[in-house]
Amino acid sequence: MDKRYHSLVIAALVLLSGLTVVAQVDLRTGVKSMHRGQASGVDARAMIGSAAAFDAATYHRGANLFCSQCHTMHASETHAGLPSEPGAYPRTYTPQPKLLKAADPVTLCLTCHDNQAGIPDVVGADVNNLSERAAGLFGTVDMPNDNGHKIATGVDPNTLCERCHTTDNVRDASGFLTASVSCIDCHNPHGNGRARNLQWASYPGGEYPFGYYIRPGSSGMARYESANIGYPAPNGTAFNTEGIEVTNMCIDCHHSIFNSTDVDSTHVKHPVYNSEWAQRNTISQGDAKGSTVSSHWISGTGAGFLQTPRVHFVVRGATTFAAATTVAASNGVFCLSCHKAHGSDRAFGLVFSPTPGGEGCDQCHNKSAI
Amino acid sequence: MKKLFYLAAAFVALLGITAIAGDYHRGATLVCNDCHVMHFSQSHSYGDNYEPPALTSGPNEALLRAPVNELCLTCHDGQAGAPDVLGANFNSYVRNAGALNEEDGSVAGYPNTAGHSLGYMGNIPGSNPARQDTLECSSCHSVHGAANYRNLGARGTTFTLTYASNANNLAMDVFQRDNTHMYAGGANHYATSNVDYNEPGNTGSAYATMCKSCHTDFHGNIGGTEYGTTVYDADTTAGGVRWFGFERHPAAYVNLNGSTYFRAASTTRPAAGFAKSLYRPKVMSASGAWGTQGTLLPQTANFTSDLTPGCMTCHKSHGSQNPFGLIYANGSAELTENGNDGATYAQMCQQCHSMGTLLPGQI
Numbered sequence: 173m174d175k176r177y178h179s180l181v182i183a184a185l186v187l188l189s190g191l192t193v194v195a196q197v198d199l200r201t202g203v204k205s206m207h208r209g210q211a212s213g214v215d216a217r218a219m220i221g222s223a224a225a226f227d228a229a230t231y232h233r234g235a236n237l238f239c240s241q242c243h244t245m246h247a248s249e250t251h252a253g254l255p256s257e258p259g260a261y262p263r264t265y266t267p268q269p270k271l272l273k274a275a276d277p278v279t280l281c282l283t284c285h286d287n288q289a290g291i292p293d294v295v296g297a298d299v300n301n302l303s304e305r306a307a308g309l310f311g312t313v314d315m316p317n318d319n320g321h322k323i324a325t326g327v328d329p330n331t332l333c334e335r336c337h338t339t340d341n342v343r344d345a346s347g348f349l350t351a352s353v354s355c356i357d358c359h360n361p362h363g364n365g366r367a368r369n370l371q372w373a374s375y376p377g378g379e380y381p382f383g384y385y386i387r388p389g390s391s392g393m394a395r396y397e398s399a400n401i402g403y404p405a406p407n408g409t410a411f412n413t414e415g416i417e418v419t420n421m422c423i424d425c426h427h428s429i430f431n432s433t434d435v436d437s438t439h440v441k442h443p444v445y446n447s448e449w450a451q452r453n454t455i456s457q458g459d460a461k462g463s464t465v466s467s468h469w470i471s472g473t474g475a476g477f478l479q480t481p482r483v484h485f486v487v488r489g490a491t492t493f494a495a496a497t498t499v500a501a502s503n504g505v506f507c508l509s510c511h512k513a514h515g516s517d518r519a520f521g522l523v524f525s526p527t528p529g530g531e532g533c534d535q536c537h538n539k540s541a542i
Numbered sequence: 543m544k545k546l547f548y549l550a551a552a553f554v555a556l557l558g559i560t561a562i563a564g565d566y567h568r569g570a571t572l573v574c575n576d577c578h579v580m581h582f583s584q585s586h587s588y589g590d591n592y593e594p595p596a597l598t599s600g601p602n603e604a605l606l607r608a609p610v611n612e613l614c615l616t617c618h619d620g621q622a623g624a625p626d627v628l629g630a631n632f633n634s635y636v637r638n639a640g641a642l643n644e645e646d647g648s649v650a651g652y653p654n655t656a657g658h659s660l661g662y663m664g665n666i667p668g669s670n671p672a673r674q675d676t677l678e679c680s681s682c683h684s685v686h687g688a689a690n691y692r693n694l695g696a697r698g699t700t701f702t703l704t705y706a707s708n709a710n711n712l713a714m715d716v717f718q719r720d721n722t723h724m725y726a727g728g729a730n731h732y733a734t735s736n737v738d739y740n741e742p743g744n745t746g747s748a749y750a751t752m753c754k755s756c757h758t759d760f761h762g763n764i765g766g767t768e769y770g771t772t773v774y775d776a777d778t779t780a781g782g783v784r785w786f787g788f789e790r791h792p793a794a795y796v797n798l799n800g801s802t803y804f805r806a807a808s809t810t811r812p813a814a815g816f817a818k819s820l821y822r823p824k825v826m827s828a829s830g831a832w833g834t835q836g837t838l839l840p841q842t843a844n845f846t847s848d849l850t851p852g853c854m855t856c857h858k859s860h861g862s863q864n865p866f867g868l869i870y871a872n873g874s875a876e877l878t879e880n881g882n883d884g885a886t887y888a889q890m891c892q893q894c895h896s897m898g899t900l901l902p903g904q905i
Contacts, residue, residue, distance in 0.1 A: 237898040239891045245791040245856075246760045248668045251655045253865040253887065262665065267770055267789030362898035 204333055205375035206424045208448060209411070226367055226404075226415055227386040227395075233363025242280055242361065243271045276325035278313060281355040292396050294514055295323075304398040304481075307368075308512025308521060316350070320515015324352035332357065332373050332424070345428070358421065358513075367418060374424040381415035383486075385493035398484075402496030405504060406447050407489035416447050417486050419507040423448070426507075445486050445506035452488065455536050456501035466501035468538040476534030480524040483509045483535055505536065566723060568687025577613055577685070578605045611660045614679040623724055625732045627679075627860055628652075628660070631879070633724075635733035639692075640858025640867060640879050645677070657861015668757035681756070691716045696755040703748045710830055712740050715748040717830070734824075734877055735835070741826035741850055747794035749826075753853050761793050761853075793853045798825070799846040802894045806843050814896035816849060817841055819873025821882070823893055826850040835876065856890060 230236060240253045247265040265273050274280035286295040293299045295310045311317035314324045327335075335351040338344040355361075357373040364371055367384030371377070383404035390400045406414035423430050423446070430446050443453040458464030468474065472482055485503035490496035507513075510532065515521040524532025530540025567576075575588055582601035587593050595616045599608055607613055619628040626632040628642050629649040643652035645661040654662070662677040675681065675697075684695035691705040706714040707721035717738045722728030730736045739749065750761040762768025770789025804817035816822055817839040825832065828848045833839045839847075853859075861867035862880045864887075871881030872889035881890065892899050 233898065234900050235886065237888050239888050246668055246757070247790055248759065250664070250667045251865070253868075262667070267768075269770065269787050269789060271788065271791060 205372065205378060206427050207372060207375060207378065207420075226381055226384045228365050228367055228384075229363060229369040232361060232369055233365070237363050241284075242273060244273050245271060247271075276354075277356045277361070278323055278325050278327070278354050281361075282313065285355075290393070292393070300393045300396075302393060302397050305512075305514075306396050306398045306401045308514040308516045310514050314352075317515060318519055319517060320512060320521030322350070322352045323514075324354070327352050327354035327357070329354060329356055329373070336425070351425075353425075370418065370421055372421055372424050379421060380411040382418040382421065383415045383490075383496075384418050385490070385496045387493050399481075401484070402490065402493040403484055403486045403506065403508065404490035404496045405445060405452070405486040405488045405506075409447070409450075411448065417445055417504075417506055419445065420448055422507050443505060445504040453504050454502045455485075455505065458536075459501075464536045465538040466536075468534075469503070469536050470499055470501060472499070474534075475530050475538050475540045476532055476536070478528070478531065480532045480535070483523055483532060485509055565687075565691075565693050566725065567685065567693055571725075572687050576617075577607060579607045580605060610678040610680055618679075625724060633729070635730050636735070636877065637858075637860075637879055638732055638734040638737045639860045640862045642860040651863055652861065655865050656863055657858060657867030659861075666756045668759040670758040675756075682752075691718075694752060696752065699755040701748065701752050701755060703752055704742075706740075710738075710740070712828065712830060713742050714740055715742060716740065734879075737824075738830070738832050739824060739826045739852060739854065740830060741828040741848065744797075744828055744848075744850070745795065747826065747850075747852050750793035750853050753793075760790065764792075764795050791856075792851065794826075794850060796850060797847055798849045798851070798894060800844055801896050803845050803847050803849070804839075804841055804843055805896060806841065810901075811896070812899050812901050813841075814892070814899055816847075816894050817845075819893060821871070821873050821876055823855045823869060823871060823877070823890075824852070825855050826852050851894070 238254055238257075241257060244265050247267040248263070249265075250262040252259075252261060266275065268275050272280055274283065282295060284291045286293060287299045289299050291300075292305075293309075294305075294307065295313070298305055298309070308320060310321060310323040311319060316322060333342075334347075336345045336348040338347070358370055360366070360369045360371045360376060363369050364377070364379075365381075366379060367382045370379070370382055372379040383406070385402040385404060386395050387400035387402070390397070394400055403418060404415070405417040408414060429441065430444050430449065430451070431441070434440065443451070443457075445451070445453055454466075455464050455469050456466040459466050468476075482499070484506075485499075486506050487496045487498060487500070487503060490498070510522055510524070512521045512523060516523060518525055522532070528540075530537075534540050575594070579594075579597060579600075582597060582605075584594060584597065594607070597607060599612065600606070602609055608616065615628055617624045619626055620632045622632070625637070626641075627637075627639070628644075629652045631637055631641065640657060641649075641652055643649045643654050643656055643659050645654050645659040645663070647654045658677060660677055660679070663674060665672050665674055679685070681697055682694060684690070684693045687693050688695040690701070690703040694703050695701070703716065704714040705716035705718060707718050710717040717740055718731070719736050719738075720728055720730060722731060724731050741747070746763075747761070754761040759768050764772050768790055769792055770787055772787045798816045801815055804815040805811075805813060807813040816825070818841075820838060821835050822833065822839075826849070828850075831848060856868055858867045858869060858879065862869060864870050864880055868887065868890060869877070869881040870885040870887060870890050871877055871893065872885040873893055874885075875882040888898060891897075
């Protein structure tokens with residue numbers, strides 16, 4: 173092929189990738205938000221109570237934000253301050269920065285969010301016996317995890333990019349293999365009016381409202397049951413008011429996965445629904461070439477469904493739980509179609525096993541039936 | 543002769559000063575038979591129209607009319623003309639020190655988790671080394687009077703807690719506006735509105751030092767083991783200066799500045815900081831710039847004030863009806879002994895700290 177054509181293709185690919193074209197980028201300077209805008213002007217928290225409101229977090233927020241659950245003023249408590257602080261007293265703590273009750277946010281969070289009945293259990297086996305936790309599970313803290321995010325102590329939320337990239341060359345992302353996360357990378361501990369108090373790890377406070385509907389009537393731990401969650405996506409680009417799909421927050425770390433640049437109209441990476449970058453997909457888009465079979469997806473039976481419940485999907489323009497869980501050819505594939513946010517008991521935090529062949533994947537692709 | 547006259551006049555003047563400037567139970571108002579009985583028998587008064595309570599439990603050590611706490615409470619609970627310090631307030635003012643409770647939980651509405659509990663004999667919270675003592679009135683107050691504010695003087699320790707009366711003196715630790723005592727008809731002598739706190743030296747707090755005499759680890763020096771390794775950052779973008787790294791909440795040293803002093807409201811965040819509220823908790827000020835309750839302080843963002851939180855900012859000295867004697871206030875109404883109705887623990891913190899604050903109408 174003509175060398176000049178080669179150069180043009182490469183240049184086009186680089187431009188389309190959305191990455192800044194520089195020889196090297198120093199992560200120690202400049203704004204590090206991975207997003208192309210930010211919420212401004214309208215606060216989705218004001219939408220709560222309206223028909224279009226997403227389900228925002230109800231705990232660690234507002235009237236359910238109890239400072240003394242995480243902070244201790246004097247590292248000493250002779251008795252509980254609130255009925256919601258069970259356990260033995262008197263207590264003393266080793267004084268910690270920010271007056272936290274534990275040396276690390278992960279340790280602190282897991283004093284409640286691991287193996288405490290009535291509180292979402294995010295590590296290992298589920299003490300609440302949910303059928304399937306919406307976010308899945310983490311592995312052992314501080315241990316490598318091939319089945320999802322590695323949750324670890326000692327993680328500095330102010331050095332996000334540097335966990336994967338070297339500090340003087342953004343293109344070196346070798347740290348990704350062992351990078352760790354902290355609870356407060358993705359969740360705002362003081363509440364932010366977003367679903368699950370989720371936030372942009374690269375720019376906390378700038379996040380759009382995240383689309384999230386919980387099945388009406390769900391209460392208690394049922395609010396964390398996977399089958400009780402619906403995922404809307406915005407119809408247009410007014411993300412401030414329409415919100416955005418919840419996996420928009422994954423861009424902050426997994427931005428290269430979102431760079432779905434096609435070659436000759438053929439995907440080189442699995443499409444990931446991304447309203448912010450105008451990369452919306454539908455299952456029906458592959459019908460013409462036979463890469464997907466939307467009718468099979470709609471049927472909900474056969475290849476891909478033999479051992480795997482229907483995977484999650486996004487619905488563009490949905491404004492209710494019912495709409496956000498309506499199966500159609502126009503459903504979109506997003507991160508949570510295949511992965512659990514925290515992790516699972518399968519490699520890569522997948523929601524299905526790669527064997528028998530076609531499980532999960534064939535819900536859309538229907539290849540193993542050929 | 544003249545010299546003798548002047549000496550006598552000075553002596554009389556001194557007597558007068560002692561009687562007027564101090565609290566009760568000091569100098570001319572230290573009436574021995576208020577508390578002591580020589581033979582544990584008393585068939586009539588001393589001819590002063592004061593009929594003492596009947597002697598019940600005793601005789602007692604030090605010839606006391608009753609055990610210490612019981613003795614004090616014969617006047618300081620439910621009696622006109624004396625500050626009521628236990629449980630519900632017999633008088634009508636908002637008590638600056640709040641209310642004690644009893645360790646046996648016998649005080650209605652004031653559980654033994656809500657502040658200092660008379661009769662408590664467990665480990666003193668924060669004591670280092672850990673020690674136990676029976677909490678009595680005399681644990682904190684010098685029963686025979688002291689030069690300190692409110693006759694304060696912890697058993698076994700010495701400290702200084704100075705006060706100015708009627709006219710402020712910024713070199714004194716405490717300012718009480720009206721020194722007219724209750725026995726002289728001063729209805730608000732012990733009221734919250736009558737007391738404010740100076741900050742004679744910005745490198746400590748006499749009040750916190752007093753509390754530290756029991757609660758050893760709750761107060762200390764910047765960079766010390768109690769407060770942790772703190773870092774001073776002269777970041778002007780944050781309103782002047784910032785301290786980082788506190789491991790226990792400071793009760794001295796730090797000034798409210800930047801967003802802890804004031805942050806203006808926006809479309810996505812409410813106003814935050816101490817100055818946002820009409821009614822504010824008690825803080826120390828080196829210049830007496832507490833403002834007037836019910837009037838906003840200057841709404842100046844990124845401003846460095848000289849206002850410093852202290853123990854009394856969040857706690858009632860005796861206690862309240864909230865855990866740890868805390869003052870749950872949200873700044874929207876005049877302070878009651880518990881803060882203000884409907885306020886929460888988080889709102890108490892949010893009087894200065896902005897984390898988790900909500901826009902009006904948000905839930």
